[in-house]
Amino acid sequence: xxxxxxxxxxxxxxxxxxxxxxxxxxxxxxxxxxxxxxxxxxxxxxxxxxxxxxxxxxxxxxxxxxxxxxxxxxxxxxxxxxxxxxxxxxxxxxxxxxxxxxxxxxxxxxxxxxxxxxxxxxxxxxxxxxxxxxxxxxxxxxxxxxxxxxxxxxxxxxxxxxxxxxxxxxxxxxxxxxxxxxxxxxxxxxxxxxxxxxxxxxxxxxxxxxxxxxxxxxxxxxxxxxxxxxxxxxxxxxxxxxxxxxxxxxxxxxxxxxxxxxxxxxxxxxxxxxxxxxxxxxxxxxxxxxxxxxxxxxxxxxxxxxxxxxxxxxxxxxxxxxxxxxxxxxxxxxxxxxxxxxxxxxxxxxxxxxxxxxxxxxxxxxxxxxxxxxxxxxxxxxxxxxxxxxxxxxxxxxxxxxxxxxxxxxxxxxxxxxxxxxxxxxxxxxxxxxxxxxxxxxxxxxxxxxxxxxxxxxxxxxxxxxxxxxxxxxxxxxxxxxxxxxxxxxxxxxxxxxxxx
Numbered sequence: 001x002x003x004x005x006x007x008x009x010x011x012x013x014x015x016x017x018x019x020x021x022x023x024x025x026x027x028x029x030x031x032x033x034x035x036x037x038x039x040x041x042x043x044x045x046x047x048x049x050x051x052x053x054x055x056x057x058x059x060x061x062x063x064x065x066x067x068x069x070x071x072x073x074x075x076x077x078x079x080x081x082x083x084x085x086x087x088x089x090x091x092x093x094x095x096x097x098x099x100x101x102x103x104x105x106x107x108x109x110x111x112x113x114x115x116x117x118x119x120x121x122x123x124x125x126x127x128x129x130x131x132x133x134x135x136x137x138x139x140x141x142x143x144x145x146x147x148x149x150x151x152x153x154x155x156x157x158x159x160x161x162x163x164x165x166x167x168x169x170x171x172x173x174x175x176x177x178x179x180x181x182x183x184x185x186x187x188x189x190x191x192x193x194x195x196x197x198x199x200x201x202x203x204x205x206x207x208x209x210x211x212x213x214x215x216x217x218x219x220x221x222x223x224x225x226x227x228x229x230x231x232x233x234x235x236x237x238x239x240x241x242x243x244x245x246x247x248x249x250x251x252x253x254x255x256x257x258x259x260x261x262x263x264x265x266x267x268x269x270x271x272x273x274x275x276x277x278x279x280x281x282x283x284x285x286x287x288x289x290x291x292x293x294x295x296x297x298x299x300x301x302x303x304x305x306x307x308x309x310x311x312x313x314x315x316x317x318x319x320x321x322x323x324x325x326x327x328x329x330x331x332x333x334x335x336x337x338x339x340x341x342x343x344x345x346x347x348x349x350x351x352x353x354x355x356x357x358x359x360x361x362x363x364x365x366x367x368x369x370x371x372x373x374x375x376x377x378x379x380x381x382x383x384x385x386x387x388x389x390x391x392x393x394x395x396x397x398x399x400x401x402x403x404x405x406x407x408x409x410x411x412x413x414x415x416x417x418x419x420x421x422x423x424x425x426x427x428x429x430x431x432x433x434x435x436x437x438x439x440x441x442x443x444x445x446x447x448x449x450x451x452x453x454x455x456x457x458x459x460x461x462x463x464x465x466x467x468x469x470x471x472x473x474x475x476x477x478x479x480x481x482x483x484x485x486x487x488x489x490x491x492x493x494x495x496x497x498x499x500x501x
Contacts (some may be wrong), residue, residue, distance in 0.1 A: 027150050027393045029056055029067045035388055036076075039108050039127055041134040047076045048108065048133060052389045054148070055186060057178050063155050065168065068182055069148035071098075071387065072139040072190070073108060082194035085136035085225070085489055088183065090143070092204030092233075094175065095401040097147040098140040099379045100371075101202055101230070105472040106132050106482065107140065109382060111374050116349070117473030119374035125382050130482040136198065136489055139186065143179065143208075144169040145399030148391060171405025176211035177219075183212075184220045196493055198226040200485075203438060203469065206232035207411050214414035217421060223499075226492040227415065228428045228485060231438045231469045235412035237449050239442055242290035245325040246282050249311055251439035252331055253278040255348040256313030258434060261335055263310060271433065271466060278311045279441065290324060328436050329361035342366070347468025348434045367468065372397065412450055419456050423499045426459045426492045430481055432471035433464055440464050461488070 032053030039046050052071040056064035078084050089106065091098050103125055104111050110128035114120050132138070142149040144165075151169070153159050160168070168174055187193055201209035206229040216222040229235070239247060256262050257271050266274050289296055289304040296304070304324055309316040312326065313335055319326065332343040337357055344350030344367035352366035376397055383389045419425045429447050431440035447460050463484045465471035472478045 025392050027067060027069070027148050027391060028054055029064055029152065030054060033387065033389050035386075037108065039131075039133075041108075041129060041131050044134055046108075046134055049074050049076060050387050052383060052387045055182065055189070057144070057182050064152055065154070065160070066144045066151050066178075067149060068144065069142045070139055070186070071102065071383075072137070073133055074137045075133060081191065085196045085198060085493070086192050087132065087136040087138045087198045087200055087489070089138060089140045090199070090201045090205040090208050092202055092206070092208070093146070093398065093401065094170070094204045094404050095146060095399045096204070097395065097397055097399070098142050099147070099375055099397060100470055101200070101472075102140040103375070103378055103382060104470060105478070106138055106200070106485065108133050110478065111378050113374055113473065115475040117467065117470075119370055123374055123377040123381070125378050125386070128478075130479045132482055132486050132489065135486050141179070143175060145401050146396050148393050148395060150393070166403065166405060170401045170403070172207060172211065172407070172409045172411065174405065175208060176215050179208070180212055180215040180220050183216065184222065187222065193222070196225040197222065198228065198489060198492070199224060200228040200230065202230040204233055206230065207235050207409065210235045210411035210415035213418040213425065217418050223422050223424065224418070225424050225494075226426045226428065226488060228430065228488065229443070230430045231432065231435055231471070232429060232443050232446055233438055234442070234446060235415065236409040237412040237446050239445060242287055243445070245290050246287040247441045247445055248326070248328060248331075248439060249282050249286055249308065250275055250278045250441040251433070251436055252312040252326070254433040255331075255343060255436065256335060258349055259313075259336060261313035266310070275433065281307060281311065282441070332362050332436065333360060343436070344468070346435060346437045347432065347470070348436050349468060371470070412446065416451050419451070419459060423501055424492070424494055426488070427461070428485070428488045429460070429462045430471065430484065431462070431464055432468040432477070433466055435469040437469055
């Protein structure tokens, strides 16, 4: 909402008090604020502009039905913008704003937090010396009802029904369709059609960007150079039954190792050495044992119980009571029960305290409350005071988007097909070892299953980090994950190579 200084009479004040609708809290449908900045990334001075504002989503008749808030960082003094990569960033949820990666991962600013990612007062932001703004311009996009983005009244001035909103915006395929249209407009407005383009999504955002890679190529004729999946969901590649149960064990081992809950023979090893051993056991022995179900032999079952307990830090009794299949909620409650602490879901380095040590699941998620501590004040301060974007609209960290239509989720297959159609398209998977919501071994499994032909495996890569869902919160991983992303972007540029097999 644009702010204006107006001097009015008492009579007009009374008139405006009566016409309260003129002062309704609304976001401007199509606006932008541009500010100039400078920073230092990897020792190099970078001058850039930050454009933050809104751009409409239109229906088939050209009527605005929503407006999306975005922030676009562009390096200045670039001689040839056609050679300058553009990184398009989404978070997930569904229903989550773009705040997380915006002010904690790739952007020019990062949170005031300690080196392990815990909140520190006073809240706010600081320079991100590892941002990839040195190698790519970045736009952070907030889907409908997240951040400042909002559904708009229809042409008759009425808000669409919940059913209408769900059909247009709140589902796997609706989300992909309208965002692809929106990106076409953004790219044209900012003269970026010739630029190499990359999508990055975190959590549910990986479902979004996997589908967008295909939709952009096949409906908008916009071809990409790369897709980055940060802490990915299953992207429609199912992990059920024994696979779902077995894939948790490497994550359990990582969390137990971090909290020094393993036997000395494992605890004294480096984490990656432990995980290599657990992954091998998971694929070759644990998964086959689970597949046998009730018809596993007594001897094999007892051996499996013993080995799973060893790798998970849980007791053999607890593993047996769960028939070898330990739910994540039970693990978060059980591992440190004797210490009177629970584990975080999205990042199991974080500890919680429950009302009772008894029970089968934690009372709350300590990592999420910790993150909201620092992210919420920081993004509200940053957009308003440093980027000069002022509005009375509430910034939705999590917006109202449910019920979300999850039917017909074929985004993994859509990403595979997009890669097959486009020899330039590469995929990078990034995951934290201590993430219990979208665990790193599931991420590896998804990557393995993405292209069963193995004809494109040289264009698929995985990077793991010693942190959780938002691996970039830990300072060492902020540096490493940005460097991995920087190298991925640079290596995915064709540099004169033709797009052919």
